[in-house]
Amino acid sequence: MISARGLAAHEAGADLVPWDFERRDVGPGDVQISISHSGVCHSDIHLVRGDWGEQEFPVVPGHEIVGEVVAVGADVTNFSVGDRAGVGVYVDSCRECANCVAGQSNYCLEGMTGTYANPDRRHGGFTQGGYATTIVVDQGYVVHVPESLDPAGAAPLLCAGITLYAPLRRFEAGPGKRVGIVGLGGLGHMGVKFAVAMGADVTVISHSPEKKADAEKLGAQHFLLSTDQDAMDAERYGFDLIINTVSVPLDTNVYLELLGFHGVFVNVGLPGEPFSFDAPRILNQGRSIVGSMIGPVSQLQEMLDFSAEHGIHSEVEVIPANYINDAYGRVIDSDVRYRFVIDGSTI
Numbered sequence: 001m002i003s004a005r006g007l008a009a010h011e012a013g014a015d016l017v018p019w020d021f022e023r024r025d026v027g028p029g030d031v032q033i034s035i036s037h038s039g040v041c042h043s044d045i046h047l048v049r050g051d052w053g054e055q056e057f058p059v060v061p062g063h064e065i066v067g068e069v070v071a072v073g074a075d076v077t078n079f080s081v082g083d084r085a086g087v088g089v090y091v092d093s094c095r096e097c098a099n100c101v102a103g104q105s106n107y108c109l110e111g112m113t114g115t116y117a118n119p120d121r122r123h124g125g126f127t128q129g130g131y132a133t134t135i136v137v138d139q140g141y142v143v144h145v146p147e148s149l150d151p152a153g154a155a156p157l158l159c160a161g162i163t164l165y166a167p168l169r170r171f172e173a174g175p176g177k178r179v180g181i182v183g184l185g186g187l188g189h190m191g192v193k194f195a196v197a198m199g200a201d202v203t204v205i206s207h208s209p210e211k212k213a214d215a216e217k218l219g220a221q222h223f224l225l226s227t228d229q230d231a232m233d234a235e236r237y238g239f240d241l242i243i244n245t246v247s248v249p250l251d252t253n254v255y256l257e258l259l260g261f262h263g264v265f266v267n268v269g270l271p272g273e274p275f276s277f278d279a280p281r282i283l284n285q286g287r288s289i290v291g292s293m294i295g296p297v298s299q300l301q302e303m304l305d306f307s308a309e310h311g312i313h314s315e316v317e318v319i320p321a322n323y324i325n326d327a328y329g330r331v332i333d334s335d336v337r338y339r340f341v342i343d344g345s346t347i
Contacts, residue, residue: 239260
């Protein structure tokens with residue numbers, strides 16, 4: 001077994017504290033990564049605080065992982081010691097269902113194996129995540145992180161980045177398409193960067209007027225204040241695609257009215273309670289409401305290569321390990337622009 005140290009919660013709602021634990025040995029198809037940076041995702045906080053039901057503890061969160069390959073198994077062909085590598089939201093899947101065979105393992109019909117807090121279907125026990133010194137992952141769920149990307153700014157791309165990149169690609173954001181990004185946080189700011197780089201006409205839709213300056217700085221061509229009813233009315237039928245990134249309840253009907261013919265409302269946020277809509281809102285103009293959950297490993301690699309080509313990274317605040325509990329509090333208070341990233345050397 002491989003000795004590791006991480007930041008772990010030992011019960012729901014508890015602070016994260018240093019914890020020594022063991023990783024499995026490197027198998028024939030495995031890659032071991034020495035973790036240099038690990039992003040802090042809001043979903044980490046939800047799980048640690050018990051917001052999503054019963055959970056096995058202790059748990060080491062973290063699924064936005066960047067580091068250096070330090071060992072590879074005998075059957076590994078795509079990675080070498082010294083490569084910069086990354087791991088995202090999941091580390092395994094059934095590999096046999098229709099979705100896995102089709103290259104969409106993030107939608108595994110048996111359920112993907114999350115990077116942390118999931119039963120490990122092949123090795124037993126529960127997975128432990130990236131707030132740690134090292135991790136061992138099957139090569140099929142590891143990606144190359146281009147050397148031109150800043151490793152700290154690249155870490156949140158492994159979750160926040162792919163979460164926005166996938167629906168933008170799916171619905172062909174680009175020249176001639178008007179895209180609205182609801183919310184300008186850790187997810188939303190990545191949506192703006194990607195949509196602008198793809199050539200779309202981009203509007204940030206927010207209830208906070210102070211976000212306008214940031215929206216413009218990130219490259220958005222327009223800003224729409226959702227509490228300004230006259231401005232919202234003026235944009236009726238004006239969008240081809242709207243992506244909702246916020247994790248609080250909102251009136252979906254208001255945003256559906258902004259969509260034109262065959263417009264699509266994509267939900268990637270996790271508000272924690274159901275939202276409703278009036279059926280005529282989607283019947284009118286043949287609108288659609290869809291969900292999107294990260295992307296497969298192949299698209300994760302595509303997104304990182306696209307980011308390197310266009311100089312895209314997450315806006316981050318790098319923190320030492322001993323600041324993590326304060327960082328959680330600041331995330332809850334929306335006091336971060338736009339993602340915290342743990343310096344792995346401080347764990």
